[in-house]
Amino acid sequence: MALDNGTPLNSLGFAKPPSETRVVVAMSGGVDSSVVAAQLAEEGYDVVGVTLQLYDHGAALAKKGACCAGIDIHDARRVAEKMGFPHYVLDYENIFKDAVIDEFADSYLAGATPVPCIRCNERVKFKDLLETARDLDADCMATGHYIQRKDGENGPELHCAADANRDQSYFLFSTTPEQLSYLRFPLGHLPSKDATRELAAKYGLSVADKPDSQDICFVPNGNYASVIEKLRPGAAEPGQIVHADGRVLGEHNGVIHYTIGQRRGLGIGGLSEPLYVVKLDVDQKQVIVGPKELLATRKVPVREINWLGDGPFTDMAEREIAVKVRSTRPPAPAILRPISDTEAEVELLTAEEGISPGQACVFYDPDSTRILGGGWIWRGY
Known part of the structure; x- marks a missing residue:
């Protein structure tokens, strides 16, 4: 593809050579973001790797399989050294605690089931880190998320990953149009995680066989209650x-x-x-x-909506969409009824069990792979 003046666009969508295109890569130390950084470096981009220290190293070092721990910072640095680009570690511990961990604790104490990974993307990676990338005069910021950014008639659109098993759209619904214009997701088109590991092996990266992280990074072994008790002593x-x-x-x-x-x-x-x-x-x-039948829910109140569809959110009385109310299930048919710019009622055509306040409700176009935004489920039933 080229602009009207004939200047070809590079793989990140800029009308200039890769060597003149600076890209900040958010590096967690895992295989995904490492491959993104290595691939862009090999293509000749001006790559700057950035890893966030989100919480105390000492507590994290004993926990394998969590992002942003001490070993992960070390792994990210080794990738940068091998591929020959600068790498920085930023201390975001206070920001992370204020923006993510405190709300996680308070939400649990309020009877909700929070999803801190979404808040981390929304309030830390795609906010503070993105601003840091701008301060570094980067043309864009790239991440290892499995999701696709496509150019539409009205600007960049968010689409599901090619590999439905790796798709991370549930965790990225709150990405704003402004953020989306600056972000790039180079892995979203890959057919499988195996393809990513093959690229890591091709580049000779030490993390090629590194296991995926499974737990929330600051919750050892998935034991939420023990974390809450440490953060809010006596609250239980x-x-x-x-x-x-x-x-x-x-x-x-x-x-x-x-x-x-x-x-x-x-x-x-x-x-x-x-x-x-x-x-x-x-x-x-x-x-x-x-009994189990009491868990079945069809009407879901949603607020803090981030709308990524075309036109104003409230332009429609209702529309047919598909929604996810948890990350592990495919989108299901629903009716979306806006109440205000940031609130709506979602009616599921088939009742779902176990829906909880604090979880996300993500909107999808039923006729394509496009993500239309989403919001937060916010009260009991």
Whole structure:
């Protein structure tokens, strides 16, 4: 592709040689972002690698498989040294705590089920780090996320990754149009994670066989409750486990130990029917349980909406879309009804179980791979 004056566009979409195009690569130390940096460096771009130190190294070093720990910073630096581009480590510990960890703790204490990885992208990587990239006079910032950015009639559009199994659109719905114009996602078109590892081997990167991170980076072994107790000592107060019909079934040692839809580890036994957590009443310190059918939800209130579709969000009374209410399920048919510029009601055509306040509801075009934005589920049912 070329501009009207005949100047060809480079692979990042700029009408100049790669050597004159500066790109900041957000490097977590994992294979994905390492491949992005190595590939762009090999193509001749002016690459600057940046890794964020998001929390205390000492606590992180003992935990394998979490991004941004000490070993990951070391791995990112080794990739930069091998490929011959500068690499910087920025201390974002205070920013990360204020923007992500504190809200994570407070959301859990309020009975919600937060998704801190989305807030990290929204408030740290695509906000503060993106501004740092601009300060470095970079033309754009690239990441290792599996998602696609495509040029549409009305500007850049966000699209699902070519590999549905790796697609990270659920975690990137809050990317604004302004951010999207500056961001690049070089891995989004790849057919599989194997293809990424093959590229890492081609470039001779030491992280080619490094395992993917699985947990939230600051939550060791997925034990949310222990993290909350450290952040908010004494906040977990005991209370009652109550059946939806009003019967008191037992005691619990803190609402933070439970999530909507949970069946195992409820601490109640001797009952003839399987019971699930259907509601967390923080004010009354109650964990409310009931049969599975009580988990089914069709109407989902959503707020803090980021709209990535064409035209103003409130231009329509309603529209047919597809939505994800959790990252692990494919988009499902729904009706979107705007209430204001930032609020809406989503009606699922087929009821979903275990929807919880604090989770994201992401909007998709039912007829294409385009992401139309999304918002946050915000109250009980």
